[in-house]
Amino acid sequence: DLDEPLQKTFRFPPVKTCTSQDIDHILETQSALALDLGGTNLRVAIVSMKGEIVKKYSQGNPKTYEDRMELILKMCVEAATEAVDLNCRILGVGVSTGGRVNPKKGLVLDSTSLIQEWSSVDVRTPISDALNLPVWVENDGNCAALAEKKFGHGRGVENFVTVITGTGIGGGVIQHNELIHGSSFCAAELGHIMVSLEGPECSCGSRGCIEAYASGLALQREAKRLHDADLLMVEGLSLKSEEHVTAAHLISAAHLGNPTAEAVLRTAGQALGMGIVNILHTVNPSLVILSGVLASNYHGPIQQIIGQRALSSAQSVTVMTSDLEEPALLGAASMVLDYATRR
Numbered sequence: 001d002l003d004e005p006l007q008k009t010f011r012f013p014p015v016k017t018c019t020s021q022d023i024d025h026i027l028e029t030q031s032a033l034a035l036d037l038g039g040t041n042l043r044v045a046i047v048s049m050k051g052e053i054v055k056k057y058s059q060g061n062p063k064t065y066e067d068r069m070e071l072i073l074k075m076c077v078e079a080a081t082e083a084v085d086l087n088c089r090i091l092g093v094g095v096s097t098g099g100r101v102n103p104k105k106g107l108v109l110d111s112t113s114l115i116q117e118w119s120s121v122d123v124r125t126p127i128s129d130a131l132n133l134p135v136w137v138e139n140d141g142n143c144a145a146l147a148e149k150k151f152g153h154g155r156g157v158e159n160f161v162t163v164i165t166g167t168g169i170g171g172g173v174i175q176h177n178e179l180i181h182g183s184s185f186c187a188a189e190l191g192h193i194m195v196s197l198e199g200p201e202c203s204c205g206s207r208g209c210i211e212a213y214a215s216g217l218a219l220q221r222e223a224k225r226l227h228d229a230d231l232l233m234v235e236g237l238s239l240k241s242e243e244h245v246t247a248a249h250l251i252s253a254a255h256l257g258n259p260t261a262e263a264v265l266r267t268a269g270q271a272l273g274m275g276i277v278n279i280l281h282t283v284n285p286s287l288v289i290l291s292g293v294l295a296s297n298y299h300g301p302i303q304q305i306i307g308q309r310a311l312s313s314a315q316s317v318t319v320m321t322s323d324l325e326e327p328a329l330l331g332a333a334s335m336v337l338d339y340a341t342r343r
Ligand code: ADP
Pocket: 037, 038, 039, 040, 041, 042, 165, 166, 167, 168, 216, 217, 220, 246, 247, 248, 251, 292, 293, 294
């Protein structure tokens, strides 16, 4: 409300009446398509500006390049079509994937055996061509860190690290408010921090990596081993004869007091804890955020190992469990949403 003299100085343009089309446009929610490709699952979601997952699609991640790319395009087209009915305006596509990623080029450089036929792959071009939208690609652990920075416990935190457990273990490092990528896009592969000279084999080809001790796949391997040796079952644990043995069974068995399962879980927690101490001594974050299906099981053990094994100046770190539903998907979306709203 300007004073009269000012109203004369500033000549306001005539008020334009909104057409119903303009109003529809305003009511549309600006959104992103987000993809997450992991060792087990392929997820696609429509994500709103506020970080709400409007709709989510899940499939197994196919084992070959061809099948995977075909499914990616099919799921994206389906989601983009449904977005119209949901009144979501898709601004672009964000892709989170396991493997070393060159985000400038939209390339997956190389992958461990968790994702087969996923090395030297141009992920951007086929998706961008099929949907006619801009596409961002980033490593899944790095995406999880971006999600925490925008929507989670990492908001306003200058130096933090995230560790996400799924089939493997992903990581992301925020240093001075930015992701670190390193000299050849291999920084923050935190799952492959080694905590023993020998140790279990890892899907990266090495051994003793924290992923080989504490990931979903590692716990599933141990669950099977115990089951084969008749050491898994305990009163209260239900496992039908045709049912697959999973990490969840091992965790249940441990919680039900099976001492062998407890020992496996303790070793996993210790290995992960040691790995995190190594991270503290490398980048000295003020916060470590744990996410993924196994996060809550590891929170206590990690804090204990930090207390026992970290240098005193690193003890001030806070360890938290994420409260985000799907960090990797949300981080993938954030690349689109941040770009679209840049000033
Ligand atoms: P991806 O690795 O494909 O990104 P997810 O993050 O969805 O996939 O994690 C899948 C992994 O988590 C699988 O190894 C699965 O066995 C394990 N998992 C899923 N649900 C549970 C659960 N409730 N408890 C323990 N492990 C689980």
